[in-house]
Amino acid sequence: MKEQQLNKILGKAQDICNHSGGRLTSKRKGILELMLLSNVPLSAYEVTDKYNKSTGSSMAAMSVYRILDFLETEQLVHKLSSTNKYVACSHIACSHTHEIPQFLICGKCQSVKEIAIAKRIADELEQEVANAGYKLVNSQLELQCICEKCS
Amino acid sequence: MKEQQLNKILGKAQDICNHSGGRLTSKRKGILELMLLSNVPLSAYEVTDKYNKSTGSSMAAMSVYRILDFLETEQLVHKLSSTNKYVACSHIACSHTHEIPQFLICGKCQSVKEIAIAKRIADELEQEVANAGYKLVNSQLELQCICEKCS
DNA sequence: AACAGCAATGATATGATATATCAGCAAGAT
């Protein structure tokens, strides 16, 4: 990722936080930047190590969990519940309203692609769920795949 | 669940194992029975406790993990990766070939319903994934829902 | 500038989930 692009995203993240009343502190910003620069999802402990190594600090994992929770609340990062890892949102700099993210997770290289599936499919899925007597509350899907490079 | 029904399922499980060459030992059978009788998914450690309490034994969690892995390989139980819990397959006694399971997980009472979604939807989903350059390897979906009773 | 209030972070402990490894045992094959 080019530095210019990174700065644009971080600027947008700042706007989002200003708007919501959250504070994008330097630590939070540092964690977000690190997430944006990673090609693969990271566990909270991996984030901790990376942050500490790159900054020479010694933040505890506890703090990282809190910061990741904050970033998740602001929808700047997403948590993949199937792998217990975190990824930066791919659409921070996009102006469109936030859609429910769907993740394609490569089983070989662990790379993740965030896509938006056709609304029609999501609707059909919701209908199926309704037929079974349930109500869908979150249609974030995490799909196990093989990416182009690895296949 | 009626005892007659339970025995039918366990018999079918035995057949499945015979066919695959796996051994449905008494411990494995005990764990499977316990899973079948549970209304909610159980973690490996919860299974361990239940098993030890109901049988007076003291099996280690390690063994339970191994047994759950075995049962999963035989498709007699499924693992929910979003919650790190295990459920007995709802279709052991069915004669139809095994379909890819989809799970509706109630966020309030934790109950789980295993359904089969329309093949058309699964196909469309696969097509979307293909459009993104990925290949779907497992279309097991775990959907966060609210069940009828809880809504 | 001093203060109060609150949000963010530090520090420590503990709980929950999962895997690695090696040893011993049991069932079926020769």
Place this chain on the structure above:
DNA sequence: ATCTTGCTGATATATCATATCATTGCTGTT
């Protein structure tokens, strides 16, 4: 009867996550 293979025991350790209380530091008010 012995051998091979797969199952289980036992122990250690890695990994993921939350609880709790103390401290720091920003922000708005006076």
